[in-house]
Amino acid sequence: MTEFVRCRMCGLELRGEKCLFATHRRVIGGREYLFCCEKHAEEFEKKMAKK
Numbered sequence: 001m002t003e004f005v006r007c008r009m010c011g012l013e014l015r016g017e018k019c020l021f022a023t024h025r026r027v028i029g030g031r032e033y034l035f036c037c038e039k040h041a042e043e044f045e046k047k048m049a050k051k
Contacts, residue, residue, distance in 0.1 A: 008033050009040035 005014045014023050014034055024035040028048050035041040 005034050007036040007040055009044050010036060012036040 006012060007014060014036060024038055024041045026033055026035065026041045026045065028045050033041075033044065035044065
């Protein structure tokens, strides 16, 4: 069974390394997160910085 990962901001399914969408990885607070695009990565990082 294939396991899917979702973007932390929009919930879009990211299908591993070979995806139609660019998968953006970002380490925030010592933890790795996956995003469907650079914009969502930046928005999530700003959101986490406010906490």
